[in-house]
Amino acid sequence: MRRLRFPAASFDGVLALYSMIHVPRRDHLLLLRGFRKALRHHGLLLVVMGRDDVPHDRDDFFGTPMYWSHFGGERNRELLAEAGFRILWSREVGPIGDRHLWALARVR
Secondary structure, three states, X not given: OOOOOOXXXXXXXXXXXXXXXXXXXXXXXXXXXXXXXXXXXXXXEEEEEEOOOXXXXXXXXXXXXXXXEEOOHHHHHHHHHHOOEEEEEEEEEOOOOOOEEEEEEEEO
């Protein structure tokens, strides 16, 4: 995800469900800016980000090593704005201990 290169304004929408949380959070603004660049004017982003502050964690996920890294919900909303998005809708969903921030945002 960190190395995807699409021409500017290539897409009307980008969907990133449960993917960013497996990339080091230090790169999340870079990812969001890449999504922003790839979107056309008024393009939409539907993204699932972390809700809790998790700098990094490695765990066994049903027998497979898994990596997590994300900021809390409020910081993630700030990152969306910094990357050039206006949040149309956001919601923290899921059971306690496994909650995620879903956000629908439009290019400003």
